[in-house]
Every structure is written in structure tokens, then in C-alpha cells.
Amino acid sequence: MKRYFNGGLVAAALFALTLPAGATGMAEREPPAVSMWLIMIGIAMMSWVMTYRRWWLPLAIWVPAALFVSTLIADFADPVIGPAVREELGSLYIFQIDLAGALMLVAPLMFANQRFSRQK
Template identity: 55%
Template sequence: MAAMRGTLLGLAGSALAVAPALGAGGMAAREPPATVLWFALFTIAGLSLVMACRRWWLPLMLWVPVAFAVSVIIAELADPVIGAAIRDELGGFYVLQADLCAALAITVPLMFANMRFGRHDDRKKRPFSR
């Protein structure tokens, strides 16, 4: 019985020592990887392009939830405590990629909507142009 108790205590002690390494804590486990950020950006760009080809204003409907999601990411990076922990664990290059992806995700739907609005509006003004 005593040998079993000693074995269980030893296993419990080693499990507690390994628990932080399994992802129980740390900012790296809570933040999306950089590849996910880039994949989301390319998905937003593709959706914006397809939506803009259908109607010029459709990417604007995509812009609202994207802007909300980006504001959550930027708020975490700008927080003095959480942002510092993210920079310490994941590095400054991750923060640069997250900021770049966030800025592009905000501007890409607006860019596609603006491109299609300009073309569509130009055709209405000059119906007999060559």
C-alpha cells in the first residue's frame, strides 16, 4: 500500500511539472498562429473579390464582421500586459505579421468595393462611349 502511494505521488508530481508545457498556460496557446492569420487574409480577399464581381456593395457586408474581429486582435496586442506577454513568447515578428494581416483584412474589402463602384458608376455616366 505504501509503495502504491509513493508511486502515485511520484506520478502526480511529474504530471504537475509537465502541465505548463502541455499548453495549460501561456499566450502562444491562446493566439492564432501566423499561418492562420495569413490564410484568413487570403480567404477574406477571395471572398471580397467574388462578392465585388457580383455587386459592388457586397464586400461592405463582409467588412463589418472583419472589422470587429480585427479590433479584438488589435486590442489584445495593444494591451500593456497581454501585448507584452505575446511579444515575449511569440516575438516581434509575430506582432508585425498580425498587424499587417489586420490592416490588410480591413482595407481589402473596401478596396474591391471601391474598384467595382468606380467601374460600375463610370458605365452609367457614359452609355454611348466606346
């Protein structure tokens, strides 16, 4: 009996995980932690693939990722939005978002540096 991988079912399940679970107030504006981790994994995979074409191509991913992460950090640093998000979603959510954001910024630079140092 053959087993087949159903990619559509897995994609639907991952999409369902990224939907907000009955969030109210400030939580509706913030992305779910699962979607941030999926974005981080996608950026790391794209950076890894792009380094094999040219060493500097992951830097093209870094710029939009840096702008995206800076908007999230600006929301958490806001004197009104930050405490409301912290109260509603908790400190663990902010820690996860900050960690995923830091890895989004480090992964393209890490792969570009790795490939650049091999060329010497």
C-alpha cells in the first residue's frame, strides 16, 4: 500500500495555525507567533538557496525583513500599544516575536557571510 504526501492538507493546516484564535483588542493587530516562525523559516530557506547563486543575494531579503521587524519593535516600544499588547498577549508572545525577528535579520547575513568567506 502506497502512502502519498498530501501537500494541500499540510498547507491548509499551517494556514489555520496562523489565523488569530478569537483575538480581541490589540491582539488583532499583531501577527500570530506561528506565522512569524514560518516567515523566519521561509527567509532562512530563501537565503540559503540564494547564496548558491550569488553571495550578496540574501542581502536583498534582509532589507524588507529589517523594515518588517522594525515596525513590530516600534509597536512594542510605543507607550500605549506596548503595554496593551503585553497585558493581552503576555510577555512570552513578545519574547517569541523578538526572537523570530532577530533570527530573520541574522539568517540572511549569516548565509551571505558564509558564502563570501568561502570565495576567498
